[in-house]
Amino acid sequence: MKLPIYMDNHATTQMDPRVFEAMKPYFLDIYGNAASRNHRFGWEAEEAVEKARKQVADLIGATTKEIVFTSGATESNNLAIKGVAQMYAEKGNHIITQVTEHKAVLDTCKHLEKEGVRVTYLPVKKDGLIDLDQLRDAITDKTILISIMYANNEIGIVQPVEEIGKVAKERGVLFHTDGVQAVGKIPVNVIHDGIDLLSLSGHKFYGPKGVGALYVRRRNPRVQVTAQIDGGGHERGMRSGTLNVPGIVGLGAAAAIAKEEMAEESKRLRHLRDKLQDKIVNSLDEVYVNGTMERHLPHSLNLSFAYVEGESLLMGINDIAVSSGSACTSATLEPSYVLKALGAGDDLAHSSIRFGLGRFNTEEEVDYVAGKVIDVVRKLRELSPLYEMAKEGVDLSKMQWTAH
């Protein structure tokens, strides 16, 4: 076993060597511009792009003409949300999203608010899921878009996407989902789930960084988005800019591998995740699982270790790459807004660790990580005045603290 261990696969994944092999020829040998229509170099590049488009479409149950290549999911989210807001401005000016979206969605919505779009941010329940009745109630005759993520990047819960798709369809509202954490990991099918727009990103499922796609439904209904990048009219006018051929080839290869291996891989990762969870939860008291495990990504686990601060925990397990919802690990010095939205309390947000298992993690690594986390939490609790007080029976919620 090699240290450090990478277990932060929500942030990014190691590229699959098979993806890298597929990309290789497109740097030095097949370097044409896919938009060059009059020579062999261009044709070969275009052929590679179209093959990748089919591979991506197949992974999500779409057709090739519904795939728009982008630089990644942030761009896809921007294109979907701003593009719909602008294209359908005459129909309405109201968008519904929810509080635990990724910043790429939230900040896009905030941007639109400044331009006069009205945005409803639905709360989530304690389990991390939205309430479908609240969604129904939020829809008005001005609502043009519902944007709810497929799976959450911090807590790994899977939203009731199929039901959301039905609600959207019933009310004639478009449905966009940020599928970054779900695509390539669990079955996603745009027809079955009633999705009109879907964002995905290559590097989240063992593909390259800097490439992603937006699925834009073509039939029933035909969805249109206003381009956010103007230029040569690539990607059927929705996203100009010379195509990133090696990246797109890599995205396609990653999609093909994911489609082929998903069933087996998710079973293996679920087993490892459950083992990690059981070992830790059975060895330590007051460990809380964030987000419901009923609807959950198989490779994902978010735990709060009461009375232990997240950054100090990360420091103790510095040969393991995971992330924390602690304020001290964020640029803003604010604890995770996702965990706060679950009503976990700031103290538990500070104490949270996100484990993200991936294709290249082994059982041996899981055993090591569980053991190390248990040791360090015990050590830090020895150091923790809060743990001491809790053991003495002091009710910490009734204490008068000196906030600073």
Next chain:
Amino acid sequence: MAYSDKVLDHYNHPRNVGSMDKSDPNVGTGMVGAPECGDVMKLQVKVNPETGVIEDAKFKTFGCGSAIASSSLATEWLRGKTVDEALQIKNTDIVNELSLPPVKIHCSVLAEDAIKAAISDYKGKTGAGKTAETAAAV
């Protein structure tokens, strides 16, 4: 974030971890911070009433590595100092000693506050002959 060697040393080998009897008239207890802010420090001093010298200092800290290091360092510095000398310890001394980056300065401020709270608790006990209830939650 990269930690200085001294922060790592205190984190890996914290000095003077523990608790003393809060009700001991010679023990002053300071507890500062709040769980929702991500750090709580408990610092205790045991003072020789004859000499005014701090004979023992203990801490427990919930917080990041820099908070743990700041309070661990504080207990090292407190031992052997008189109560009045202890009040001279400034957060900037801790910042310099541990090479804390700007985002971690609040950890040193918290340590200074904890020292002051512990000593004020002790003084309160000796001065007014009160028992120790106040400082723990001030």
